[in-house]
Each structure stands twice: as structure tokens, then as C-alpha cells.
Amino acid sequence: MGKICRRCLLQDISREQYEDLIVRGLKALPEEDLTSGDETAKRLEICRKCEKLNEGTCLACGCFVEIRAALKKGVCPYKKW
Ligand code: SF4
Numbered sequence: 001m002g003k004i005c006r007r008c009l010l011q012d013i014s015r016e017q018y019e020d021l022i023v024r025g026l027k028a029l030p031e032e033d034l035t036s037g038d039e040t041a042k043r044l045e046i047c048r049k050c051e052k053l054n055e056g057t058c059l060a061c062g063c064f065v066e067i068r069a070a071l072k073k074g075v076c077p078y079k080k081w
Contacts, residue, residue: 022056025067035072043069043081050080 010018035043047069052059056066060077068074069081 018056022064022066025064026070029067029070033072034070035074040070043074043076046076046081050078052078 013021034040044066047053047058047065050058053065056064058065058068058077061068068076075081
């Protein structure tokens with residue numbers, strides 16, 4: 001896969017590049033900052049049912065929910081988790 005331009009918008013990259021961006025972002029986070037896999041999965045199940053979820057981002061705060069949900073300090077702006 002080619003390198004992603006730092007100055008591109010998400011609309012300029014492919015679906016595969018977008019997914020890779022999330023996966024690489026998660027891998028770059030320090031282990032001590034991450035929740036357990038169970039906690040992350042629980043949070044994401046709540047996001048999955050939320051009307052604010054839009055293609056992996058939260059319309060309430062603009063974050064990538066898979067990254068926010070993986071962080072110990074991550075919070076839902078609507079306090080759903
Ligand atoms: S972070 Fe909260 S408001 Fe945003 S999509 Fe998840 S549950 Fe909904």
C-alpha cells in the first residue's frame with residue numbers, strides 16, 4: 001500500500017486506506033493508555049446502536065469512535081459509556 005498524504009482529506013483516500021489509517025492509529029497508541037479488549041468491544045456496541053455514529057466517526061465530537069473507545073481516557077460526549 002502506498003503512503004498516505006498527510007495533507008489529504010479522508011474523501012481523497014480509498015476505503016482501504018481509511019481502514020488502514022484507523023488500524024495504524026490504534027497500533028501507535030501506548031499499551032498503558034488502552035482499555036481491555038472487552039471494554040472496547042462493549043463501548044463500540046453502544047456506538048453501533050447510536051444515532052450519532054456515522055461511518056466510523058461520532059457526529060457529536062468528530063472522533064474516530066474505534067480509537068476513542070480503545071482509550072482509557074476516552075469518553076462518550078453523551079455519556080453513553
Ligand atoms: S461516542 Fe457516544 S455519541 Fe458518539 S457514537 Fe459513540 S455512543 Fe454515540
